Amino acid sequence: MSGTEPIGQRTSGADSVGDAQLVGVQTDKWTRWMIAIAVMVSAVMELVDTSAVNVSLPYIAGNLSASVDQATWVLTSHLIANAVVLPLSGWLANYFGRRRLLILSVAGFTLASIFCGLAPTLTTLVTFRILQGAAGGSLQPTSRAIMLEAFPREERGQAMALWGVGIVIAPIVAPMLGGWLTTNHSWRWIFFVNLPVSVLGLFLVWNYVFDPPYIRRPSTPVDYWGMGLLAIGIAALQVVFDRGQEDDWFSSHFIVMMTVIALIGLISFTIWELRSSNAVVHFRLFRYRTFVTGTTLSLVLFFALYGSIVLLPLFMQELLNFPAVTAGVWNSPRGMATMAVMPLAGYLIARRWDMRALLTGGLIVSAIGGYMFSYLNLNVGPWNFLWPEIVMGAGLSFMFVPLATITVDPIPQEEMGYATSLIALARNLGAGIGISVFATFVARREQFHQLRLAASMAAKHNLPAITSQFQGYLMRQGENSGHAARQALTLMSHQFAAAGLYAELSRWVPPNGDAVIYRGAVRVDYEKA
Template sequence: MIATFMEVLDTTVVNVSLPHIAGNLSATTNEATWVVTSYLVSNAIVLPATGWLSRVFGRKRLYMACVAMFVLSSLFCGFATSLAGLITFRVIQGLGGGAMQPISQAILLESFPSRRRGIGMAIFGIGVVFAPIIGPTLGGWITDNYSWRWIFFINVPVGILSLLMTYLNVADPPYLKRGVEKVDYFGLGLLAIGIGTLQVVLDKGQQADWFETPWIVHFSIISAVCLITLIIWERRTLHPIIDLTIFRIRNFAPGTILAFAIGVALYGSLVLLPIFLQNLIGYSAMQSGLAMSPGGVATLFCMPLVGILVSRSDVR
């Protein structure tokens, strides 16, 4: 859970610091948002392929590799001297961070007996929700009193602690045998291009006046073609990178849709509000962080209650 907390915290911390990053690296606010976009694109590409990667490399090995990649790229982000360099290292950071949350959940589920898994996931949820609560305030305080570079440097000791604890306490389950699997290169390419272009369109569409801009239209067409082809291909290939049959599970499909809706409502404002508060209202980074922090307090207090209710009643 430590690594997932670090990954979620890093996302919210960076959002508050974007105006300072833009000023320090001689970039516009719109250009600086690529610091967030680049991370989200690479993160979104890796996330659906986490299960396949775990089977190929082993869950523990993949998890430690992702944490190490995240920590090293965070260090280089802190030393970046140009916006292009920072964006490059953020892409690498996103590749490492994308797999950490699903692997953490898988490890946690297998650490608790079935009747206690609700409480286990509630504990995990507290960590995930607590990070966005303190992230804006912590990011604002660090940026105002030190430098935006330290929002990346703080990941280093936390990541090292996570690596050490994972090495000592985590083992792959017996059924998860690491071995050689046929690589679905075509599916992997479709996934990367489709998800990547879709993420860019969603993130930059408003600034580019949506479909009035040719490159938005082109990216949208590319994304649609790749994702539709991916669905058709993954249903027919013998070694799919994404097992689409899981959507036949009655509870999984609506749960995924609900999680998508919650994600849109919860995370959609995390990038926009700090920029609005600092550039238009005149808040400092610390003040904008304090303004955003109360949003997750109610969720934080509800998580333990949800864990108890799930353990004692039907999840639905």
């Protein structure tokens, strides 16, 4: 078959959801893998950019004469716009066509990135970050839908293995890339670096991706009410997640107001969509038990995963005094292990291994890796992180690939775009909740450990000797002896409290998070569309 043949062309007599409609039946192997690379490049570009900006916030604040608190809106604005567009991706793909939507999204994301890099003020930067987030919101679900359709059912495991490599590696490598670009060049290069990647992505999408014939623009009127209610609800919810800990959660009138708006918006949206004949989000997909279970597991998995991704760099930098680039390098073995093992997971699925068994095994291995992290202390060096990272990364491989494959197994082809948008929304909500919960847990439990240590340190430790070490460190940094003595006690209690906190968290996050996922995983069953 020619590589330029429309990817969804039907074969004569094919039923509406059978494998004969799948793109993979109509294209050669080379074309299928070029499609996979094209859509993965586009999706990973957006993920890397989102994560890389985190490490540059202090530099952005200083360069644009703003406080770090004000600079956090560079992140918040992007996340809000991204979260609003995510659940609309299925409808947008039908309205514009998947190929056109992907091209418009990549082009819009790149153009907004260039303007972000040129922004002279914080207000300008936040404005273009909103546009960038909106343009990038449909990249993940649309790319995933195209990839699933490009491969026949028996090859989907291998396709999802390639997809998973990018999705897992991006948030791990991005902080290292962002730190290097910011330190050696400028924070503006975090945005400019998207240009060559997007050119490659656009070239591949233009030449290899085509719309299947069943993608048709809806004949019913646009559901503006549904879109509006969804935008209000999701935007308010994202603000609550992003600003909750900083504003002391429900002690803040602003957070309470945003929570009420989110609840009203999302409840109203759900009621409206269930009664609408032209819904922008297809809740009828939840009639598939496998889809419901897989989507729920994705939410819980990303909740636990992003908790550990956030905690480990903080432990390395704040307690072990690793430079940002070093912390990034020693976070990368997890991604490298995931990348190495994922093809094996895809191969086993292609050989018809039980995906439920693979998923359960991945959860157990990942939990073991998390438990290994709990034995790290302030006396460890970089190499002590290697095996826990590798074990957890290997476990993640056997979690992502089966879960991604099982979840969409019963979904008809014409509903695939709507399904992947809901899965992407669940993942993002899980990550947002995870980051918020563990940020709050860090703040509250660190206070607990400080109070506990203050009562017991004098009895259990050589307090004068330890205080003297901290005082000497501060004096070497230029503090006078009197101020250094006062600061030594504060710094010492903070360090020991934080050490206890991270040990406590690393025991709790991966094993218990995975245990929750495990109880759901064993209930995953196959359904036929």
